[in-house]
Amino acid sequence: MSEDKFTSLQKVALVILRVLIGWHFLYEGVAKLLKGNWSAAGYLSQSRGFLAPFFHWIVDTPTVLAVVNQMNIWGLIAIGLGLIVGCLTRWAAYAGMLLIALYYLANPPFVGFYYSIPMEGNYLIVNKNLVEMAALFVIAITPNGRWAGLDFLLHKLFCRKK
Amino acid sequence: MSDEKQEKKGGAIDRRDFLQGMATVPVLGLFGYALAQEQRHIKKLKAAKAGKEEDKNVAELNVALLGAGAQGTVLLNAMLQLPGLRFRAVCDIWTEYNQRRALNLLKKYGHEANGYEDYREMLDKEKNLDAVVIATPDFWHSRHTVDCLEAGLHVYCEKEMSNTLEGAKAMVLAARRTGKLLQIGHQRRSHPRYIHSYEKIIKEAGLLGRIVTVNGQWNRSVQADLGWPAKYAIPEATLKKYGFKDMHQFCNWRWYKGLGGGPIVDLGSHQIDIYNWFLEARPKAVVASGGTDYYSPETHEWYDTVMCIFEYETAKGRARAYYQTQTTNGSNGYYEMFMGDEGTLVISESDAGGKGGLVYRQPNAPTWDEWIQKGYVSAPRQIERAAGPALTDVRESASPDEHTIPIEFNDPYHKPHLRNFFNSIRGLEKLNCPAEVGYETAVCTLKVNEAIEAGRRLEFDPREFQV
Numbered sequence: 089m090s091e092d093k094f095t096s097l098q099k100v101a102l103v104i105l106r107v108l109i110g111w112h113f114l115y116e117g118v119a120k121l122l123k124g125n126w127s128a129a130g131y132l133s134q135s136r137g138f139l140a141p142f143f144h145w146i147v148d149t150p151t152v153l154a155v156v157n158q159m160n161i162w163g164l165i166a167i168g169l170g171l172i173v174g175c176l177t178r179w180a181a182y183a184g185m186l187l188i189a190l191y192y193l194a195n196p197p198f199v200g201f202y203y204s205i206p207m208e209g210n211y212l213i214v215n216k217n218l219v220e221m222a223a224l225f226v227i228a229i230t231p232n233g234r235w236a237g238l239d240f241l242l243h244k245l246f247c248r249k250k
Numbered sequence: 251m252s253d254e255k256q257e258k259k260g261g262a263i264d265r266r267d268f269l270q271g272m273a274t275v276p277v278l279g280l281f282g283y284a285l286a287q288e289q290r291h292i293k294k295l296k297a298a299k300a301g302k303e304e305d306k307n308v309a310e311l312n313v314a315l316l317g318a319g320a321q322g323t324v325l326l327n328a329m330l331q332l333p334g335l336r337f338r339a340v341c342d343i344w345t346e347y348n349q350r351r352a353l354n355l356l357k358k359y360g361h362e363a364n365g366y367e368d369y370r371e372m373l374d375k376e377k378n379l380d381a382v383v384i385a386t387p388d389f390w391h392s393r394h395t396v397d398c399l400e401a402g403l404h405v406y407c408e409k410e411m412s413n414t415l416e417g418a419k420a421m422v423l424a425a426r427r428t429g430k431l432l433q434i435g436h437q438r439r440s441h442p443r444y445i446h447s448y449e450k451i452i453k454e455a456g457l458l459g460r461i462v463t464v465n466g467q468w469n470r471s472v473q474a475d476l477g478w479p480a481k482y483a484i485p486e487a488t489l490k491k492y493g494f495k496d497m498h499q500f501c502n503w504r505w506y507k508g509l510g511g512g513p514i515v516d517l518g519s520h521q522i523d524i525y526n527w528f529l530e531a532r533p534k535a536v537v538a539s540g541g542t543d544y545y546s547p548e549t550h551e552w553y554d555t556v557m558c559i560f561e562y563e564t565a566k567g568r569a570r571a572y573y574q575t576q577t578t579n580g581s582n583g584y585y586e587m588f589m590g591d592e593g594t595l596v597i598s599e600s601d602a603g604g605k606g607g608l609v610y611r612q613p614n615a616p617t618w619d620e621w622i623q624k625g626y627v628s629a630p631r632q633i634e635r636a637a638g639p640a641l642t643d644v645r646e647s648a649s650p651d652e653h654t655i656p657i658e659f660n661d662p663y664h665k666p667h668l669r670n671f672f673n674s675i676r677g678l679e680k681l682n683c684p685a686e687v688g689y690e691t692a693v694c695t696l697k698v699n700e701a702i703e704a705g706r707r708l709e710f711d712p713r714e715f716q717v
Binding site: 103106110111114115118119122149169172173174175236237238241244245 | 263267268270271272273274275277278281285289
């Protein structure tokens with residue numbers, strides 16, 4: 089079993105990392121939900137880079153934008169919950185990576201790109217989105233949810249033959 | 251999280267398994283608790299931000315408008331949003347134009363008002379009036395106000411109270427003699443953001459520390475003289491009867507000596523009034539420079555450009571307050587800025603220039619967390635500065651945090667001040683700018699023109715402020 093290679097301390101650290109990222113996702117989703125009128129339009133309309141035409145198309149197509157807004161809000165909440173309680177952790181982590189990759193590609197911090205929505209801090213190619221994505225990758229490739237999480241119970245119930 | 255446990259696959263779920271599976275679920279409880287705390291905080295801030303609801307069940311008052319020009323129309327539009335007012339009369343010597351426009355507007359809102367050219371005729375015939383709102387040229391204010399007070403009416407009179415101190419004094423005395431209310435139109439005195447700034451930010455929280463300097467301005471772009479439709483020109487005899495040389499002077503009276511006071515009086519008095527209010531003091535002296543530098547002195551007898559500095563002795567120490575008004579470049583609009591040793595307040599009646607209400611904390615000041623939580627100021631925004639060699643210069647101070655004033659205000663500017671006037675008549679409130687306050691401001695403002703003429707620093711005698 090691969091998990092044998094981890095010490096208890098390493099497992100605790102990785103579970104903490106998972107829960108913290110989960111909290112961040114959950115709150116990002118809940119905050120947008122509670123705002124009531126939140127929309128990704130502002131963020132997407134200032135998109136730069138090779139995917140910019142795609143993101144601009146989303147903004148310009150009201151029905152698509154409405155769907156994207158809802159998918160983003162509920163996606164964030166679902167991923168956040170999954171990471172916090174350790175349920176379908178691997179799926180949650182990969183989905184989170186995909187979501188963040190979209191954020192990153194919408195507004196990449198490349199040389200010569202300027203954004204009107206201010207970001208705290210200073211970034212060159214690497215920003216916090218990329219770091220969070222890498223952290224999710226670590227979670228995705230470890231049996232994190234089985235160390236402390238509902239995945240442990242799911243695993244016991246459904247994977248007994250292993 | 252034990253490793254041995256992982257090895258025992260295939261067994262039923264026992265208590266230990268359950269605990270391991272649910273180990274991180276309590277985090278959701280923590281999250282919910284934090285979220286509830288945050289939502290409660292946001293709700294409190296919102297409640298503090300929201301203004302008072304308009305009370306529709308107020309006693310009805312019979313009102314007349316005396317002077318239906320540009321400012322009279324502004325006031326009329328604001329009043330039409332207030333409950334409990336019945337408009338009975340409009341008086342304006344420009345019967346074919348100003349008066350007709352006001353009457354038509356009132357008709358649209360279901361008011362049957364009578365039109366008058368002569369205010370004395372109006373006072374004779376309209377016997378049911380409770381209050382009059384006066385927006386005539388400055389040199390008429392005193393006579394109009396005194397006569398209306400004597401006729402038993404409560405009066406809201408536009409600033410400047412009068413173009414002469416004798417005139418202003420007569421108004422204060424008439425209000426005292428008749429026991430009727432006299433509100434002067436320094437409408438910022440009733441503006442929720444100004445009241446919040448004075449009561450909460452300056453007085454209660456003391457966020458500015460000791461105010462040492464003040465500056466403010468009202469800058470306007472170049473404007474052509476006001477014209478009039480030829481077919482509606484007032485007959486010469488009528489103009490002469492009411493003290494005007496010709497139609498040009500009638501329309502542009504603000505620029506003429508003996509009629510108005512120029513921009514320092516039209517615009518400056520509003521803001522100099524705030525200096526006195528927020529500093530809780532009257533100035534000791536004033537130096538001023540000004541002149542008709544741009545427009546023709548023929549048609550602009552009063553100064554198109556004025557810069558002045560007032561000296562104050564406040565309860566906390568000396569303060570100097572700069573003010574400028576110019577009419578050739580509108581950059582940065584109009585605002586007042588109070589600079590204390592712990593913070594800065596930038597405030598304006600208008601939100602347009604982004605100066606509607608900002609507070610900056612000096613880096614040496616104590617933290618403002620308590621006041622942010624109470625909703626007195628918003629959470630801070632660090633002002634990003636371009637990094638450069640100058641950043642390490644010891645002569646420079648670190649840039650301050652920027653806070654906004656969380657008071658929403660979307661009403662016409664004059665509405666709260668008019669509401670305060672009418673509610674004072676009803677006995678529900680007290681006047682925010684009674685005659686004595688307007689008088690003090692008139693003393694300060696008229697002295698600026700005097701100082702320019704004298705070409706030297708003029709001191710105020712404390713007795714000058716008393717009537």
